[in-house]
Amino acid sequence: MNFPQIQIESFRGKIGIDIDKPIQKLEQKSAEISIEQKPAELTIKRDPGTLTIDQTLARENLDLKSIFKRNDENAVLSKQKVMEYINKIVQEGNELMKIENKGQPIIDQAKRSLERTTVFNTGNTPSQFSVKIDYTPSNINIDWKVNEPDIQVQVNQPIHEYTPGKPNIYMEQYPSINIDFKL
Incomplete structure (x- = not known):
């Protein structure tokens, strides 16, 4: 014996989701840097040092005199010799005036005129501190001018670029019920 049968078959609904993924793009350009700096300026001012050496006295001690100094000395010496000669002539004249006094003034004068003294000088060593030295040191001024950068x-x-994601929702399978009768 066959019984009637009811056969029920149900199908669940299925939802499908497709997602367009979000797109995010970040880009950062490097910073632009510009640096300029003028070079530093250096100024040097120098006053030169001076060295003065005066060896006039040392040269005079060695009898290496200038023509002007030698002329002055010769003028003084000549005046002195003239005065000595005038003194000698006067003295000899006085002796001759007194010839009546006993003595031999002419013979004495002749003997004196034959007497000569010769001085020979080979030169002298310069005296200590006869060379005069004077020194003025130099002066240096240094100036810097630093220029700021x-x-x-x-x-x-x-x-920054951003595209948001977008979900697409759809029915992948609709729900359904199948009913079947069998006798």
């Missing part, structure tokens, strides 16, 4: 910075903003 000129720094320019340009910051670039980041580039």
Whole structure:
């Protein structure tokens, strides 16, 4: 015996989701830096030192005199010799005036005129401190002028692009019920 049968078959509904993924793009350009600096300026001012050496006295001690000094000395010496000669002539004249007094003035004068003294000088050693030295040291002034750097910075903003994600929802399978009768 066959019984009637009811056969029920149900199918669940299925939802399908497709997602377009979000896209995010970040880009940052480097900052632009400009640095300029003029070179430092150096100024040096120098007054030269002076050295003065005066060896006139040392040369005179060695009898290496200038023509002007020698002329002055010869003029003084000549005047002195003329005065000595005038004195000698006067003295001899006085002796001859008194010839009546006992003595031999002419013979004495002849003997004196034959007497000569010769002075021979080989030169002298310069005296100590006869060379005069004077020194003025140099003066140096150094000036620096430092120029500050000129720094320019340009910051670039980041580039941000964003595309949001989008879900697509659909029915992958609709729900259904199948009913079947069998007799």
